[in-house]
Amino acid sequence: MTDAYALAEADEVAAVLTWLAQHPQVAQALGGPGRVSGEREAPWPHLRVAAGPGGDLGTLTWRTEPEVTLELYGDPSGWPGPAELGRILKTCAIAATELAGAPAAGLPVISRVRPSGVLLESPLETGQPRWVLGLLVTLHPTLETP
Secondary structure, three states: OEOOHHHHHOOHHHHHHHHHHOOHHHHHHHOOOOOEEOOOOOOOOEEEEEEEEEEEOOOOOOOEEEEEEEEEEOOOOOOOOHHHHHHHHHHHHHHHHOOOOOOOOOOOEEEEEEEOOOOEEOOOOOOOOEEEEEEEEEEEOOEOOO
16 A cells, blocks of 8 residues: 655655755765755855756656756856866766665655756856756655555
8 A cells, every 4th residue: 555645745855955965975076065955055066956847747646757956056256167067967966866765764765866858057147157957856655564
């Protein structure tokens, strides 16, 4: 038996954000801890984790695949450069894929994390560097045990 209503309560953004904020290789790639959040904020470079525009809710009974967006911001002065920001964002995306299969403790299970498209350089109108990548996060309810 499963609890499909648990999918309505699932917060894939919080799961990915928490995972990446605690991931040692993400902290190393970003230059230290405290550089992952849901906001665009210093210190730079900084990773913002937010709800994405796409995904697939399936039938809302077993498997859903919402999109989570990773936005990597560089310093407004232009540092680090495009190649480094791309490398950092790929490191963060690889770390996010490791969330699949992590213990769920009664919450919906994340069974897969994969890119939804391409790595995109998309600077802000101010010129501040920003790179964006969408991730599809496959969720399903936990199996209830008798």
